């Protein structure tokens with residue numbers, strides 16, 4: 001059945017969230033799934049195009065194959081993250097074949113990212129993506145607003161972005177976008193950042209992001225759909241918890257576990273140690289940061 005749609009819907013109803021862990025290197029799969037199981041939680045395992053184009057994920061097929069080695073439907077399912085229409089290098093992407101590959105390889109939900117298009121362009125392409133996903137029986141996530149951090153080049157300091165709500169998802173645009181596209185989940189910009197963004201001091205260190213909780217609440221009311229938070233690691237914990245209570249029913253986690261893996265691999269060259277660090281980081285995120293220990297049944301329902 002429609003496991004991913006049910007999971008996110010149940011998360012919304014129960015003031016919980018479904019974390020989606022990105023796997024940019026196949027060896028990260030096993031420790032992440034083991035951590036989710038050991039916390040008796042439920043999570044999505046995700047991969048984005050940028051992770052097979054620029055990191056070590058190789059292809060959506062390879063990640064799906066690795067997933068099936070350790071698959072446990074009571075705890076995890078597959079999600080295809082960020083299929084961009086225009087990518088981070090401003091190049092046009094032939095996204096439809098990627099969507100179809102995702103369906104073919106058993107991904108249980110798909111994300112189209114038309115956020116680099118103007119509003120009308122984003123609506124048009126998202127509507128088409130939703131049609132394709134729905135005709136395969138899958139939910140479709142879309143993005144509206146500019147979650148900062150994937151772009152290169154200088155950006156204003158974080159505090160200035162937050163204060164001026166620069167790039168935040170507009171409430172009325174979100175209402176119209178969801179109505180006209182039929183997307184199931186909406187990725188919104190409410191203060192989070194992808195990857196590293198420079199702090200006010202100009203250093204490359206990632207700043208601790210906050211969320212505009214009132215804005216989250218208004219977006220959820222206006223759209224009526226579960227909201228998705230990207231750049232889910234490195235946000236103030238109370239903000240994340242507050243966002244979850246106000247409709248953020250899916251949170252993407254990419255850089256935090258990737259850095260644990262890549263950092264350890266670079267310093268010690270020990271893949272086993274790198275995997276154990278990923279395991280510990282994932283468990284601590286589930287337990288301390290998201291407070292999701294023991295929530296599996298509330299997410300996937302009593303049958304699980």
Ligand SMILES: [Zn+2]
Nearest residue numbers: 082230231252
């Ligand atoms: Zn993202």
